[in-house]
């Protein structure tokens with residue numbers, strides 16, 4: 001058989017914001033398609049009108065734009081296999097439902113929800129299948145004429161897939177190998193509902209994958225239980241030769257404990273589970289997003305790529321293009337991948353420090369403005385340069401203090417107010433202040449001020465070469481008290497750097513204020 005063109009699709013249902021697990025699925029599809037020179041299709045599966053959420057489709061598109069995951073075809077991108085929104089493909093599905101009915105591979109059923117409920121109460125583990133279908137109200141028990149009469153009369157019905165028992169169904173999965181189930185465990189799934197004249201997910205998904213010539217279906221593990229049914233549908237249509245190859249990706253697991261990652265884990269531990277912030281119009285609730293939290297898209301991509309796949313080497317940092325080369329779908333793990341969000345923060349730090357200071361400035365400037373500080377891009381870039389390698393302390397939800405490197409632009413602010421604001425007070429309880437401001441300090445600082453005032457060109461080097469010999473000569477160590485005066489506590493960069501940044505006048509003013517106050 002000639003090699004088939006690789007065509008994959010990402011096919012979300014617009015039921016809300018895209019979960020981070022869905023982003024990982026899209027990413028793996030993208031890597032696979034790009035690696036094999038194939039096409040990446042964006043399809044919207046909106047046949048469940050009850051679960052449709054306005055804005056979800058736009059949200060998903062914006063998320064991928066931000067992340068740099070691109071599509072070749074689909075909703076908003078166009079292409080010759082469209083329309084790509086399932087709600088616009090009713091006529092197509094109707095035809096294929098009819099095809100199964102005509103071939104006797106599907107049948108019409110009239111059972112009302114109440115009747116089905118009653119059955120479920122009567123019969124333990126009730127399943128609509130080869131044995132029970134003969135006790136139900138459908139075209140097999142009512143006969144053709146009666147069925148036609150009821151349909152013509154406008155009675156609501158569904159079309160069910162007729163699954164025959166005793167058949168071995170094999171799913172060939174690129175990650176899991178052969179998954180075999182007996183058809184007996186499957187029920188006669190609903191494929192179409194007359195009530196809204198729409199197919200269910202299963203039918204629309206199979207018909208579209210076929211018509212859009214999808215070669216590989218790469219999706220989350222939660223869809224594995226549906227795969228045998230999908231295989232049977234391909235067979236029922238006579239499409240087994242072009243059935244896509246499946247790959248069911250490992251689940252994303254909670255950072256701690258058992259079970260799959262949920263939004264609650266994120267809320268509890270303080271990390272987003274959505275790529276972008278989402279505003280729920282109904283509840284008014286706002287859920288945080290990676291973008292708004294200050295993550296860089298390349299960090300999110302790198303982090304997600306390694307949740308369920310690894311290159312088998314020590315390499316951890318990958319650009320998107322490097323991932324395209326290195327990714328191997330068959331090396332994905334079967335076992336779930338723990339969502340180590342701390343590692344996500346680490347990735348962000350790695351990418352952020354590699355960015356030149358000027359690229360931090362727009363974000364940093366926003367934060368400063370919110371604090372009422374107006375500065376210049378040059379000054380802000382200087383602060384970033386001085387501070388970006390610093391370590392910060394933070395508390396977790398149990399109030400335990402941890403340390404980590406600056407990993408977000410927003411981490412800077414608490415560490416750097418003194419660059420922009422003179423200390424308002426010198427806390428006498430502050431250990432650093434107490435220890436470094438003694439009785440004779442004021443005199444020493446007056447001497448320092450005098451020396452500083454003589455420097456014409458107030459550069460780091462000029463300050464150093466003036467103050468170092470002077471300190472030596474006087475037998476003083478002025479640095480800590482100098483820091484108290486400029487910062488108000490024991491933080492900040494080298495004194496020469498800080499003074500040069502503040503400028504001569506501001507440096508002297510701050511020393512004067514400290515002498516007066518202390």
Ligand code: GLU
Nearest residue numbers: 011012013045205219223
């Ligand atoms: N519409 C399904 C979803 O929301 C697609 C599943 C599949 O990829 O087959 O994930």
